[in-house]
Amino acid sequence: MMQPTNKSSVNRRQFLQHSGSLAAGAAVLGSLPPTLFAAGDDTIRLALIGCGGRGTGAVGDALSVPKGGPIKLYAMADLNEKRMEAQRKALQEKFQDKIDVAEDRKFVGFQAYRQAIDCLRPGDVALCTTRAYIRAVHVEYAIRKGINVFMEKPFASDPGGLHRLLRAGEEAEKKGVKVAAGLQCRHSPARQALIEKIREGAMGEIPLIRANRFGGGGGLGNQRENANKLLSQLEFGKIHLLWVGSGHMVDNLIHQIDECCYWDQMMKSRFQFCDDLDDLNYDSPVPVKADQNGQFPVPIPGQWTEV
Numbered sequence: 001m002m003q004p005t006n007k008s009s010v011n012r013r014q015f016l017q018h019s020g021s022l023a024a025g026a027a028v029l030g031s032l033p034p035t036l037f038a039a040g041d042d043t044i045r046l047a048l049i050g051c052g053g054r055g056t057g058a059v060g061d062a063l064s065v066p067k068g069g070p071i072k073l074y075a076m077a078d079l080n081e082k083r084m085e086a087q088r089k090a091l092q093e094k095f096q097d098k099i100d101v102a103e104d105r106k107f108v109g110f111q112a113y114r115q116a117i118d119c120l121r122p123g124d125v126a127l128c129t130t131r132a133y134i135r136a137v138h139v140e141y142a143i144r145k146g147i148n149v150f151m152e153k154p155f156a157s158d159p160g161g162l163h164r165l166l167r168a169g170e171e172a173e174k175k176g177v178k179v180a181a182g183l184q185c186r187h188s189p190a191r192q193a194l195i196e197k198i199r200e201g202a203m204g205e206i207p208l209i210r211a212n213r214f215g216g217g218g219g220l221g222n223q224r225e226n227a228n229k230l231l232s233q234l235e236f237g238k239i240h241l242l243w244v245g246s247g248h249m250v251d252n253l254i255h256q257i258d259e260c261c262y263w264d265q266m267m268k269s270r271f272q273f274c275d276d277l278d279d280l281n282y283d284s285p286v287p288v289k290a291d292q293n294g295q296f297p298v299p300i301p302g303q304w305t306e307v
């Protein structure tokens with residue numbers, strides 16, 4: 001990570017803006033020396049947008065960074081006032097004066113994200129932890145205002161949202177704003193060590209990567225009169241409605257898909273030195289080939305494979 005040359009003229013928020021690395025929210029905060037930048041108000045403010053279990057957990061992670069320097073939860077936004085207040089109380093009990101959310105910095109409704117982000121200063125951090133349906137809108141606004149972002153997965157529930165996020169990512173890069181994502185497998189030292197071993201050839205040639213995730217979200221029961229109410233859909237459709245959270249497969253399997261991508265990148269870098277595989281084009285999907293009888297060698301839908 002780039003080090004500032006003039007310590008007295010750079011505060012911790014500016015340090016985040018000018019540093020060169022992209023890291024997870026807690027890791028970004030953990031990289032800041034607590035006493036290095038004394039000038040001005042050094043405190044990093046957090047705005048929590050989407051106060052469910054994961055959002056509250058993300059606040060806990062950020063506030064628990066060892067030797068992280070001054071940081072506080074400063075604003076909150078949600079559609080559900082009762083839930084937001086319950087989470088604020090629970091956080092206050094645990095983190096005491098690190099929770100500084102005055103009455104006029106608690107916001108409710110679909111515009112609440114803007115109001116919470118408007119309480120921050122450039123270089124502070126917005127935690128975007130609603131369900132995926134609205135993520136791009138929130139992240140885009142934060143980046144426009146020069147605010148660093150921690151965003152949970154999944155990132156959008158349709159291609160339009162994903163394209164919007166990609167454009168926002170380009171703007172973030174130009175501005176030096178950091179965006180970290182909740183795909184934590186990439187930050188696991190154990191996973192990194194495992195992948196390094198495989199890279200070194202401990203498992204020999206890898207012809208197939210396949211991801212399984214065991215578990216179930218349960219069926220979606222009859223919602224009766226609530227079925228077509230927007231706010232009700234946001235509650236009962238978190239996992240079940242594609243437009244809300246991306247659906248069970250993406251919401252849950254995304255970690256394994258991410259690991260396959262991580263491994264696949266690793267394999268590409270190894271394969272590019274193998275003569276006999278030179279003609280494979282890794283930039284486009286390689287179709288699975290059927291045998292002479294029309295049978296596929298490993299008939300598992302959705303797998304990624306090389307033949």
Ligand SMILES: NC(=O)c1ccc[n+]([C@@H]2O[C@H](COP(=O)([O-])OP(=O)(O)OC[C@H]3O[C@@H](n4cnc5c(N)ncnc54)[C@H](O)[C@@H]3O)[C@@H](O)[C@H]2O)c1
Pocket residue numbers: 049050051052053054055077078079080083109110112113129130131132134152153154182183184234238245251
């Ligand atoms: N990385 C991980 O391992 C991990 C683990 C759990 C959850 N998650 C992800 O984190 C996200 C949140 O999960 P959760 O379990 O806390 O969800 P949740 O549905 O329980 O909470 C989301 C909160 O956002 C609020 N909200 C919805 N729309 C809003 C809007 N427009 N503006 C402001 N607030 C709004 C809801 O009222 C709710 O309080 C999901 O995308 C989920 O997939 C990631």
